[in-house]
Amino acid sequence: MQKLVNKSLCLWLLLLPAGQLVAMDLLVTGEDSKPLATVMVTQRLVTAPVLDLSDDGYPPNGVGNVAALESTRFSNEQGLVSFPDGGDMYRYRLRKPGYKDLHSPGADNLAELQMAREFDPLVLAAQKPSNVWLSQLDIGGGPELRKHFFLNCAFCHQQASPFMRVERSPAEWLDVIERMGGYGARIADDLKQPLAEGLASGFAKLNASFDTLPAPREWDAELAAASYREWPIGDGFSQMHDFILHPNGMVYVGDNLQDRIYEVNPITGEYTVYKVPHDENDELGGFLGNRFKSYGKVNNYVGVHSFAVSPKDGHIFITPSMQRALLEFDPHSKTFTRHPMKKGFYPHTIRTDAQDRVWFTLALSSQIAMFDRVTNVFTYYDIPARSFKEWLTIKLLPVIFFINPEYRPMPSVDRKSSGLPMPYGIDVAPDGRVWFARLYANDIGYIDPQSGELAMIDVTVNGPRRLRVDADNKVWMVAFQDGLVAKYDPDSGVLSKYPLPLRSEIPYALNVDRERRAVWVNGNQSDTILRFDIDTETWQVYPMSRQRTFTRDIEIAEDGSVFTSNSHFPSWQIEDAQPTLIHIQPYSQ
Structure with missing residues (x-):
């Protein structure tokens, strides 16, 4: 009877005049013609807008373009998916773990799309996200080496993706480790060789036993009420690091490697690129030197990093990581101030x-x-060093960075990363205190702007990265190496821990929706974004449309939807080699 109902529904959809279709309605079934739920359906334009990429493959400064909007939704229990009909020709990609990807030809209207089971064990293994592979990777050396590996080798790209699973000899891995040290990884000197040997043997064993990989977390049926929009921007040599959702409705995205800012209209998909100026005497790579000589196309004299908006006039402040400066961008005049x-x-x-x-x-x-901004004066707060060695190293930085990068001495690296505690995330609490986290020191601290007091607090989590403060002045942070988020209550001094619902996930950052009492977390190994309900302590997981999605930040809109950007480095490892700005409309508001 169910099969008859499904065929009747399909026939009805086919016979219905196109003008009467409610949006773009699709019926997704399996080979048995029964409805198939939780199928990820991505809608793309058959003919994308023509872009002006005449500036070394990028849009010229101040020139407008239109991104080719991609939309993603999930089929419900009846196998139905509905997209707004924009009057264009679309093509569709359907994806569901355990099934073959289905690519439909372009058409005005589609009714039924039938998916086939996948039985090839190698393809089934390849469908599993990097975190599943990573969970089975045995590099030896015990938990300490594994956590050290996570901390230093998972902050730019996924660690067990197809690009990383290529088998290499210990010597080849050692060469990779040394090169990554130039990019910023801090592998302890005495752990480099053990890690190289562990990766060589671990990936060899993993590739030989791919058919024993555990199943990934199943996609939730509630995803049928979610919708994503995605705008491709930049190319395989970009790094869409951070971004900001501006009160003017625009989203500003920074290309860290190409010193460009993308001003994106999330309603129309129109965007304009602004090149970040630098001084004539600035060197490529700034004070760090050109660390990316082997990368290919780079233009990071400044190194656009993070964004914040002035509550007074809407000016955007940007940290240029490669310069000793603060940047200010006026979104009205489109001018920069250094x-x-x-x-x-x-x-x-x-x-x-x-x-x-x-x-x-x-x-x-x-x-x-x-x-x-009133006095145009900087105030600096020195964070206490953990040891005399660290204090001395920090004091010597001006001398070290005065030396030509080609001949600059590289200090030895120990397991505690002495000399580089690395203050990382920062946030301003409703009560006015400024909280920050030190990635390598496993502590957090705060500054009282009124008194100038600076206090440090040890936390029993590994790798506190980016943090945010909720409406009750409680501090939320990701524990990068531990696969969890933690909440610190300044009043009671209690630290609460909440493990992620995904194996071997290495969370990069989080943001707190103060109004809806939810914490959004960047999953960077599992191709997901996660939402944690503070009151019910329950998780919702949103799978992303592209494999090898690596996100670093989240912005929350007034309606509770969120934005993020695919910032995998290198970007050519992303599926389709295309970084994107992503907008997620969740099913719970």
């Missing part, structure tokens, strides 16, 4: 407070900086 700094190295995460002061971390010099 505020030079006399102290500090590596401007990192940034926030503004209610008094229109700009706060940001200085990751290499272990400081917090505050820029007062």
Whole structure:
């Protein structure tokens, strides 16, 4: 009887005049013609807008383009998916674990799409996200080496993707480790050889036993009420690192490797690119030198990193990680202002407070900086060093960075990353305190702007990265190596831990929806974004449309939807080799 109903529904959809279709209605079935639920259906234009990419493959400064919008939805229990009908010709890609990907030809209207089971064990294994592979990777050395590996080798790209699963000899892995050290990884000197040997043997065993991989987490039926929009921007040599959702409705995305800012209209898909200016005497790579010589196409004199918006005039403040400066962008006049700094190295995460002061971390010099817009004066807060060696290393930074990068001495690296505690995430609490986390020191701290007090608090989590403060002044942070999020209550001093519902996930950042009491988490190994309900302590997981999706931040819109960007580095490892800006409309509001 069910089969007859399904065929009748399909026939009805086929016979219905196109003009009477409610949006673009699809019926997804299996080989038995029964409805298939939780199928990810991605709609793409058959003919994409023509782009002006005449500036070395990118849009020229100030020139407008239109991104080819991609939409993704999930079939419900009846196998139905509905897309708004924009009057264009579309093609569709259907994806569901355990089934063959289905690509439909372009058509005005589609009724039934039938998916076939996948039985090839190698293809089934390849469908599983990197975190599943990573969960079975045995590199030896015990938990300490594994956590050290996670901390230093998972902050740019997925670690067990097809690109990383290529079998290499210990010597080849050692070469990779040394090269990644130039990019910023901090593998301890005495762990480099054990890690190289462990990766060589571990991936060889993993590739030989792919058919024993565990199943990934199943997609939730509630995803049928969710919808995604995605805008391809940049190319395989971009790194869409951070972004900001502006009160003017635009989203501003920074291309860290190409020193460009994308101003995207999420309603129309129109976007304009603005090149970030640099001084004539600036060198490629700034004070760090050109670390990406082997990468190919780079233009990072500045290194666009993080964004914050002034509550006073809407100006956007940007940390240029490769410069000793703070950048200001006026979204009205489209002009940049550079505020030079006399102290500090590596401007990192940034926030503004209610008094229109700009706060940001200085990751290499272990400081917090505050820029007062009224006086145009920087104030620097030195974070206490963990040892004399660390204090001395930090004090010597101006001398070290004065040396030509080609001949600059590289200090030895121990397991505690002495000399580089790396203040990373930062946020301003409703009560005015400024909280920050030190990635390599496993602690957090706060500054009281009124008194100037700076206090440090040890936390029993590994790798606190980016943090946010909720409406009750409680501090939420990701534990990068531990696969969990944690909440610190400043009143009671209690730290609560909440494991992620995904195996071997390495969460990069989070943001708190203060109004809806939810925490959004960036999953970077599992191709997901996660939502944690604070009151019910329950998780919702949103799978992304592209394999090898690596996200670093989340912005929350007034309606509770969220934005993120696919910032996998290198971007050519992303499926389709295409970074994107992503908008997720969740099913719970």
